[in-house]
Amino acid sequence: MTTFPISLSVDWSPASQVSDLSNSEHDWLFESHSLTAKLKSHSQSFSVKVLSEQVFDLSIQQQKLLNCTLTSALNREVLLLCDDKPMVYAQSWLPDNLLLKQSKNPLHNMGERPLGDVIFQDPELVRKNIEIARFNSIHPLQQLVSQLNLPKQTLLGRRSVFSLQSYNFLVCEVFLPGAYLYS
Known part of the structure; x- marks a missing residue:
């Protein structure tokens, strides 16, 4: 049984230090617009x-990434499915800011909206x-891969900090076996 949140502790590299990607991997990992929109189009x-x-x-590392002193965040973990096939495991960390809760932050309580x-x-x-x-075959994320009946393989992921009206949040996306990225 998978325990949430799934640890995404690995060596994250700046884009400038990653050079051994196929064209397809590069196109998906460095998509600057909405990954949701790109998946929908495929x-x-x-x-x-x-x-x-x-x-x-x-x-402490997440606080540094988010440039915040807040100590808690809403962690949301989802699968993005295309034609009922899991393509991406995504995890977001939305700092638990009381002012945002009071203003009805649209990023909280999203349900199944992407x-x-x-x-x-x-x-x-x-x-x-x-x-x-890269998430190797023994990374804790592979437990979810097994539960989804997908083959274990090294997976590629990306993460970014987003800023929206001075509110920072972290989004990590890992492409699962069979995702378009690997074609």
Whole structure:
């Protein structure tokens, strides 16, 4: 049984240090617009399956990434499915800011709505640097891969900090076996 949140502790590399990617891998990992929109354009049906949505303490590393002193965040873990096939495991860390809760932050309580459908509608959205990571066959994420009956293989992922009206949040996306990225 998978325990949430799934640890995404690996060596994340700045984009400038990643050179051994295929053209397809590069195109998907460095997509600057909505990954949700790109996935939708490659499938007949797109859906989101929420795996977990809970408040957790932020690690010191996450606080540094988010440039915040807040100690907790809403962690949302989802699968992005194309034609009922899991393509991407995504995890977001939305700092638990009381003022945002009081203003009805649209990023909280999203249910099965994709985060990309919400954030990329705002012209003030800023994405900071994309970092890339590889998740080997013994990484804890592989437990989810096994539960999905997908073959174990090294997986590629990306993460970015986004800023929306001075609110920073972290989004990590890992491409699962069989995702378009690997074709």
